[in-house]
Amino acid sequence: MIACLRLFSALCLAALLVACASSPSSSLGELPRTADASIEQLLEQAATSTTPEKAALLRLSAADLAYRQGNAGQSAQILQQVPMDQLKPGQQVFASTLAAELAMTRNQPKAALTALSHPSLQRLSELPVEQQVRTGTVHARALEADGQTLAAARERIFIAPLLSGDVASKNHEAIWALIASLPTDQLQPITTDDLGGWMSLAVAVKNAGTLEQQQAAIDNWRAQHPKHPAAIVLPLPLTQLKQMASQPLSKIGLLLPQDGPLASVAKALREGFMAAHYQAQQAGQKPPAIEFYDSSHLTSLDDFYRKAQADGVQLVIGPLEKPLVKQLSARPQLPITTLALNYSEGEQGPAQLFQFGLAAEDEAREVARRARADGLHRAAALVPKGEWGDRVLKAFRQDWEANGGTVIGIERVDQPVALAQQIADLFQLRQSEGRAKSLQSTVGSQVAAQPSRRQDIEFIFLAATPQQAQQIKPTLNFQYAGDVPVYATSHVYSASGDQNQYNDMNGIRFCETPWLLDANDPLRRQVTAQWPQAAGSLGRLYAMGVDAYRLAPRLGQLKALPDSSIDGQSGTLSMTSSQRIQRQLPWAQFINGQVQRLPDTPR
Known part of the structure; x- marks a missing residue:
């Protein structure tokens, strides 16, 4: 009887649940x-x-x-x-x-x-x-x-208490990634809730310079916010910072070619790198030991890494050769963290690979950023014919159009003899002249008409050598387009000090490395006194060598804090999600044969 009642009760309960559902x-x-x-x-x-x-x-x-x-x-x-x-x-x-x-x-x-x-x-x-x-x-x-980064973080913080397991962990990491990517001026921890806590953690970490200072800032923050979710479970990038702080960088392997077509490039990089190393020694720091390796006679990357591991190397800087970087990028992982001094074609490589170079694409994006900041919307482009020009144009166009700009004319410069015709075509001058001749034929008498150009081009994106720029700017003046602003990559600047050359480029604005725009920098003065060629166009490579040294202990920081940056000699350096170092550069303008520094582009 009792069993029957239990069965009846269970059936009733099941029916009730079905009804409710x-x-x-x-x-x-x-x-x-x-x-x-x-x-x-x-x-x-x-x-x-x-x-x-x-x-x-x-x-x-x-x-x-x-x-x-x-x-x-x-x-x-x-x-x-x-x-x-x-x-x-x-x-x-x-x-x-x-x-x-x-x-x-x-x-x-x-x-x-x-x-x-x-x-x-x-x-x-x-x-x-x-x-x-x-x-x-x-x-x-x-x-x-x-x-809407901040709003996205706020939404994830709202749902966080409802989550558990792996989903909760992923959401926790996503909150930190969003908060850490916010510019410092948007991190205003005015509240004491979870959002305010996340913000104050980001501020504390960003305001600290060295790994040791960052670790102290994290420890202090955790002591002040013991019940905050990030204090209970520290986000993974900050855990990695803690590990790096406990394992200071003591030995670097510098992998560069001593022979071959890139030997002179490698020499400038090596001298810039060692100049930064000696400067650190003179400042009383304890810089890591440097072990040199020759990549020009490298037969096997595996053999190299085994040798570097046996030598106690913790970080490899190099290689410079693009084929070697491509090989590293294709590997699932590397035995030692590596900062390659060039870029592979693919976007994402192994987690241990970082990539840094003087990419012309960075400068093309810098031009787009600057023109946007100056309130411009419609661009024309003058680039060299060939693969390099196509790459630079693609980088400019992608950034420009992705942010609402339009490219309304493109000419690929090849032979100087065709330059006047190309610029006339770009500004539709021949059509204007044709209309004047047609009118003259119709009325049967001489018509006084000055050719007019199209008025919708607000500026020209220029990627060209100094020799090409010397011809392009006067041709623009001759073709009634001398008033159109020209924004150029650093390739227009030879750093030769030839005032006559600069007169021909009067008015051109260009981005350039801080190294070549700031002759009073103490390290630059020291380097150019020993290697005078570092004051010319080779100076960009010296600057890259200096920055490679300064990046070495900071790679983990840049990865952990997506919005953070380093004020380097080759530009302001930050890291993309694919672990590529990208540069933001200062600006200058040719005015009456002189190079005049312009205010920096707002970040």
Whole structure:
């Protein structure tokens, strides 16, 4: 009898649970559940459903199932058939969330944010935790993709208490990545909540210089915020900083060619590197020991790394040769952390590989950044014919157009004899002259008409040698375009001190390394006294050697703090997510044969 009663009670309880699961939950409405049926079966049930509400819910389930199965196109088609006005608020939240997720698969964060602005989202906190997490996660992703970094961090902090396990850990790391990427002027920890704590941690770490100072700042912050999530579980990049601080860099392997076509480049890099090393010694620091290796006779990278490990090397700087860098980039991992002094073609290499060089693409992006800061929108481009010119133009164009600018004319410069015609074509001068001749023919008498040029070009992006620039600027003047601003890469500047050469380039603005623009820098004065060639165009390589030395102990910091930078001699150095060092450069202008420094581009 007792057994029968227990069975009856269990059956009643099961029936009650089924009823609760299948009936609408108050005014919010029933949410779609993981479906046992296929997409086709759900759509068939929707087609034969007796009520519009049930049909809408079945289609919503089918759209969700298609999305979970990776068929975003089918999911979007089904979702379009679901009338939002026939859904209850909870179901509207579900549909809006799914619409946002589908928008993100198309890389359309603004469309995702529009979907998440539906009025029903005001009742999100009344829905099950799983739904709150799902909605909050896609909201954070959309905000981040839309450039709203702080709002994305705020959203992730909001859902953090609802998470557990690996999902919680990933969200925790994502919060730090977002907060750490914020510029310092946006880190204003005026509140004492979790967000304020995250911000004050980022400020403490960014304001500290050396690894030791950063570690002390982290320890002090944890002592002041013992219950903060980041104090309980320190973000992984900061844990890595702690490990680096406990293992100071004591030996560097410098891998450069001593023979071959790159020997002179390597010599300048090596001399700049060692100049920075000796300066550190003179300042009373304890710089790492340097072990030299010759890459020009390298037969096996594996043999080299075995030798370097046996020598106690903790960091390799080099190689310089592009084929060797390409080989390193293709490997799944490296036995020793390596700062290559060139770039591979692919974006991402092994975690132990960092890449640094004087990339012309950096300067093309710098031109785009500067012209934007100066309020310009429409560009024309003059670049050399060939692979180098194509690469530089591609970098400029991608950055310029991605930020709302337009490129309305391009000419690839080759033979000087064609230059006048190319510039005339760029500014449509021949069309203007043709109209004047046509008018003269019609009226049958002489017409006084000065050729006019197109007026929609706001500036010219120029990548050219000094010799080309000497011809291009006077030709622009001759072709009635002398008033159009010219923004150039450093390649126009020979650093020769030839005032006559600079007169021909009057008005051109160009980006350049701090090394060549600041003759009073103490290290530069010291180096040029010993190696006078470092004051000329080779100075860029000396500057890169100095910066390679200064980057060595800071790679982990730049990786851990995405928005941080180093004021180097080759530019202001920061790191991309693919562990490439990129440069932001200062600016100068040729004025009456002199090089005059311009105010820096706002960061």
